Amino acid sequence: DLAEAEFALNSDAGGGDLDANGKAITYNIQAAEKTYATWEITVRNPGGHSSRPREDNAIYDLAAAIKNIQGFKFPVQYSDMTRNYFKVTGEQLGGELGEAMLAFARDPSDEAAAERLSRESSYVGTTRTTCVVTMLKAGHAENALPQSATATVNCRIFPGVPVSEIEGTLKQVVANDAVQFRQTYEATESPISELREDVVDAVSEAVEQRYPEVQILAYMESGGTDGMHFRRAGIPTWAVSGIFMNPDEMFAHGLNERVPIKAFYDALDHWSTIIRELAGP
Known part of the structure; x- marks a missing residue:
């Protein structure tokens, strides 16, 4: 039963920030979002x-x-x-x-x-x-x-x-x-999901393969994701995208929205590592 899930992971937020020179600044785990x-x-x-x-x-x-x-x-x-x-x-x-x-x-x-x-x-x-x-x-x-x-x-x-x-x-x-x-429609308010050690460990393993010195921290997403519905249903949810990019170059939802090609393919390895770490014996 979905409602009995221990937690959920979301690919629609989180991820790494790069500065204008391509240097990794932080990796951000989305643990809350605005209404x-x-x-x-x-x-x-x-x-x-x-x-x-x-x-x-x-x-x-x-x-x-x-x-x-x-x-x-x-x-x-x-x-x-x-x-x-x-x-x-x-x-x-x-x-x-x-x-x-x-x-x-x-x-x-x-x-x-x-x-x-x-x-x-x-x-x-x-x-x-x-x-x-x-x-x-x-x-x-x-x-x-x-x-x-x-x-x-x-x-x-x-x-x-x-x-x-x-x-x-x-x-x-x-x-x-x-x-x-x-x-226009009823808003969905959702609580904060406190970080969970095994999830942080799995994400850390994935991030360190590319950026071993980057700090991992929780953050509040300014936008909205499907995670709000899971949190509201009582399922702790964290967004842990595999994308690293400069946030000023994302242009989310715009006609010029983009993702770097390398970041896209690196994200496949990112998710593969997280899933193996959490689903393995």
Whole structure:
């Protein structure tokens, strides 16, 4: 019975980080992930002929709401896991960004460090909840005033924060009661999976075959994976991808998403080692 599984391993997250020169920085075991939630926000309007413009306009009103969301930053949050992640990664990365990571790990209330990390798309999600507009649809004809305008707002919510709280914050940020909110589906909140010794040993064996000096640490995934459903069902789940690459070059879900050819083939050996170590006598 699947529900009686001792644990699950996920290939959709985790893996190794390389710096811009191809040096391995850390290997990261995903032990937690943020809550994935999406809203459609809509403005409606009576519309009319485009030759008779109104003072109110669904697209303009939606644009104002979007700009408010763009300009808002959720408060900094952290856990022992995320602070340790920044400590180890900062030590290995070095430079100005590494120093910001170390400063944040020492004191998450360090505003300068948090601001510096917020400018890094690969790391901002580890410091706070994020919400971003990802899609738009509006109007029905070029010669008609828009009767509706809709934006899709995708949020990645720090563990422990209720989805309803984020919706309430977004409504305050938008500051327009005419903007309608619709959550597109029920979000799945999942707990942290504490690391397990035999899993860490198996992953270490696989990683050390390629990068013997790399530190292995637990981290919180900013994105969402199927692991959330297993964790919610009571099955501890860790994501242990075999891919090593520069996180700034991944472009996940984009039309330019990519994986280095060598990393792909190396990952086959990575998984072969882990499975033999855990399934063997």
